[in-house]
Amino acid sequence: MTANTPAEAAPGKPSGAGSLNPSSGRSPQSGAPAVDGAKLVRERRLNNAKKNWAMFRSDIPAMVGAVLLIFFILIAVLAPLIAPESRLDVTKQLDVPRYAPPSLAHPLGTDDLGREMWVRILWGSRVSILVGVAATVMSMVIGTIMGLAAGHFTGLFGAVVMRIIDFFLVLPSLLLAIVLSSVLERGVFTIVVAIGLTSWASTARIVRSQTLSVESRLYIERARILGAGHSHILFKHLLPSVMPLVLANTTLTVGGAIIAESTLSFLGLGDTSKESWGTILKNSMDVSAATSGYWWYVLTPGIAILLVVLSFTMVGRALEAIINPALRSR
Amino acid sequence: MTDLRFDDVSITYRSSSATRGDVIAVSGVSLDLPSGATLGIAGESGSGKSTLIMSALRLLPKSARLDGQVLLGGKDLKELSFGQIRAVRWAQASIVFQGALHSLNPVREVGGQIIEALEHHAKDTWTSPEKRKARMLELLTEVDLDRSKAAAYPHELSGGQKQRIMIAMALACEPDIIIADEPTTALDVIVQKQILSGLASLVAERGISLLMISHDLAVLSSVCENLAIMRHGRLVEYGPSDRVCLEPAEEYTKQLAGAFPQIGDPESRMNPRTLKPAEVTRAQPLTMSDEVVLEAKNLNVSFDTRQGRERAVRGVDLALRRAEILAVVGQSGSGKTTLARSLLGLQEVDPGSQLSFQGQALPRKAKALRTFRRQVQMILQDPSGSLNPKRSVYEAVVEGLRVQKIKDREYERVIGALEAAELTPAADYLESIPQELSGGQRQRVVIAGALALDPQVLIADEPVASLDASVRGEILSLFLALKKNLGMSALIITHDLGLAWNIADTVAVMRKGEIVEYGEVDSVLADPQHEYTKELLAAVPRLGSQSLVRNE
Numbered sequence: 001m002t003a004n005t006p007a008e009a010a011p012g013k014p015s016g017a018g019s020l021n022p023s024s025g026r027s028p029q030s031g032a033p034a035v036d037g038a039k040l041v042r043e044r045r046l047n048n049a050k051k052n053w054a055m056f057r058s059d060i061p062a063m064v065g066a067v068l069l070i071f072f073i074l075i076a077v078l079a080p081l082i083a084p085e086s087r088l089d090v091t092k093q094l095d096v097p098r099y100a101p102p103s104l105a106h107p108l109g110t111d112d113l114g115r116e117m118w119v120r121i122l123w124g125s126r127v128s129i130l131v132g133v134a135a136t137v138m139s140m141v142i143g144t145i146m147g148l149a150a151g152h153f154t155g156l157f158g159a160v161v162m163r164i165i166d167f168f169l170v171l172p173s174l175l176l177a178i179v180l181s182s183v184l185e186r187g188v189f190t191i192v193v194a195i196g197l198t199s200w201a202s203t204a205r206i207v208r209s210q211t212l213s214v215e216s217r218l219y220i221e222r223a224r225i226l227g228a229g230h231s232h233i234l235f236k237h238l239l240p241s242v243m244p245l246v247l248a249n250t251t252l253t254v255g256g257a258i259i260a261e262s263t264l265s266f267l268g269l270g271d272t273s274k275e276s277w278g279t280i281l282k283n284s285m286d287v288s289a290a291t292s293g294y295w296w297y298v299l300t301p302g303i304a305i306l307l308v309v310l311s312f313t314m315v316g317r318a319l320e321a322i323i324n325p326a327l328r329s330r
Numbered sequence: 331m332t333d334l335r336f337d338d339v340s341i342t343y344r345s346s347s348a349t350r351g352d353v354i355a356v357s358g359v360s361l362d363l364p365s366g367a368t369l370g371i372a373g374e375s376g377s378g379k380s381t382l383i384m385s386a387l388r389l390l391p392k393s394a395r396l397d398g399q400v401l402l403g404g405k406d407l408k409e410l411s412f413g414q415i416r417a418v419r420w421a422q423a424s425i426v427f428q429g430a431l432h433s434l435n436p437v438r439e440v441g442g443q444i445i446e447a448l449e450h451h452a453k454d455t456w457t458s459p460e461k462r463k464a465r466m467l468e469l470l471t472e473v474d475l476d477r478s479k480a481a482a483y484p485h486e487l488s489g490g491q492k493q494r495i496m497i498a499m500a501l502a503c504e505p506d507i508i509i510a511d512e513p514t515t516a517l518d519v520i521v522q523k524q525i526l527s528g529l530a531s532l533v534a535e536r537g538i539s540l541l542m543i544s545h546d547l548a549v550l551s552s553v554c555e556n557l558a559i560m561r562h563g564r565l566v567e568y569g570p571s572d573r574v575c576l577e578p579a580e581e582y583t584k585q586l587a588g589a590f591p592q593i594g595d596p597e598s599r600m601n602p603r604t605l606k607p608a609e610v611t612r613a614q615p616l617t618m619s620d621e622v623v624l625e626a627k628n629l630n631v632s633f634d635t636r637q638g639r640e641r642a643v644r645g646v647d648l649a650l651r652r653a654e655i656l657a658v659v660g661q662s663g664s665g666k667t668t669l670a671r672s673l674l675g676l677q678e679v680d681p682g683s684q685l686s687f688q689g690q691a692l693p694r695k696a697k698a699l700r701t702f703r704r705q706v707q708m709i710l711q712d713p714s715g716s717l718n719p720k721r722s723v724y725e726a727v728v729e730g731l732r733v734q735k736i737k738d739r740e741y742e743r744v745i746g747a748l749e750a751a752e753l754t755p756a757a758d759y760l761e762s763i764p765q766e767l768s769g770g771q772r773q774r775v776v777i778a779g780a781l782a783l784d785p786q787v788l789i790a791d792e793p794v795a796s797l798d799a800s801v802r803g804e805i806l807s808l809f810l811a812l813k814k815n816l817g818m819s820a821l822i823i824t825h826d827l828g829l830a831w832n833i834a835d836t837v838a839v840m841r842k843g844e845i846v847e848y849g850e851v852d853s854v855l856a857d858p859q860h861e862y863t864k865e866l867l868a869a870v871p872r873l874g875s876q877s878l879v880r881n882e
Binding site: 221 | 716730761783
């Protein structure tokens, strides 16, 4: 691994360890004379960020993915402005034809209740992307903490943590998610928890193995000789070195989380009062859209899911290649 | 028989980064290795010696361009087809690679790996699997290894044994030329002597030519008839090894020859040879006092291994006084590093062991240990590994201060420590990251990181083993200066007796976890009492005279 990784952009301070704000730099305790040094550190990090950005820009699939992502995020954020929520109200769509195939008047067709598909996709993207990202963040936080703990602490504590990870790893995650979402109160938050709690174990495994390899480096031993305790080693050395891995993993996991959300909504476990791509798919099945020839009802949410997942994956691959130069030529 | 000739060879590496451009590794080198001759090439890292010998088997990477001619048995290697060069490799010339310890496949038995060389290059001579197996066993005998070792995996062998396997592999197809790239660098003196004398006698018996490269002139001169000195890709000096070593014509050769002291030579006692000695600023330099700082009594350390409990350190008594430099010497596996780690409280010791610092028993609680480590610091073996590659020099040096929660005058302390470690002007280095520094500079940063805490005692584990000859002198003179200026005590762990002669006041010789001889350097090294000390001293290669070859 080279020095020009995004971890370079992550501040070394434990206070900022969770965030990824490159400008937070060094803590104020360095005192006045070190300000100059902090500036140089910032410059070096800025340069690294520039270099990484140039590398990212030269990767065409990654740029396509990034543009697609920005598009979906924009329509999700601006949904209320583009199409007011009233257009989802069934009572106001009485004069719209049902099951209208895609045409100029109805760009993506309409559903069994006369709602425009494109409006539903627009509003559905809000829940789907929100759940995808939130569940991933949750799974990454749990996975990183558990992975670091399992890798750093030896003895009984490490072994217990590892067994917990193993437990979640072998648990059929869809089943657990179904159980969780039927036990807990219905809602977007429940779906986030259900997906987040079931998908962190593989992240923890990856983080643990990276932690183990960094742990055996001499500079960890040197930190111990200098008198460092667990918190110093964990937050100053181990966390910054696993962060790039976690970041790359994040973008790859988001796709999985979006699919998981769709699955749960499709199974009718989501918040039925809110639009989501999985809900649209479930509705389409309720009216046997696929067998009745209403292909647009099934394909539009399916393609939307595909595009978002694909773009997250393409961006994630590029980030992975930037972090790990050995992958570049593959 | 084949001879090898380098005729005005220049090798350039094309570099992809625009800033460095093309790197000239070797320029205009002409050397001759007639059949049956032995030639040593000496130089520091980056002198192009490895690149030069790789060209002898056309093993250079694609990014390298070779000008001039490399002639093997009169044929230009550049013109050979892949099939022809394949026939040359191993059958005519073979290589013992640098870092042989990593050149063996860890998941295959070593015997099978020797047979692999036979299968690829000499199927005509040893036609059946049985014959090849017999040949392999014969080779093991030749390099003085037990036949049962054929079924061993690399991790089951010691460093010296692995090196022998590599030599057996090089000998497998009865080559005319053996090229050895730093064959003994990672080994201690006794094993080094065994390997070198084994190699020398094999070469002499069979009339094989030997091309050996090393950074250590003494090692080369003990085996080779002729010596070539390289620097920055150019040939500096060439001639018979006695003349090059004992009456060097060039300044650079003198420097290389002087870097490894002759034990017993009063000129190098307390005076490591360097062009850049560290400054002694005190009018009256501090010398060894009677005040004991760090003491170990009846120290025992054991490990649980699969074979049962192994005692790594046995009943060691040591005392380190203020402003004393104590060298602990011994072969690898003698328990030196374990001893150092237990002195720092990093290693659990057996009950009954007594460790004390300034008269007080070593603390065991985490908080007290942290305060203790302000006083006693350790420098690890490999400076490159000891620095986090992502953190700048400032961050590396300040780490100890932050850990110890020393908040006042942070910037001044860092600058002061860097200057004490002779990394000047300190301000220029603050924002460098380790990969921008040379090995010697990295070691200074590590030392500065320890000095920032104003420790009373510095423990150093092989502080110069991974450094070049010229840097070695600088770092050693730094240790001397720290002692004289600050009254610091140091415990230096090494397998290099010359180092002890260079800077230490006292020396402890360790073998199998026990101290067999302990006393003033002048008396122990000049008049060793214990057999083992004598053996160690005898194994140190001496400059010139091809001592190992003629001793045979």
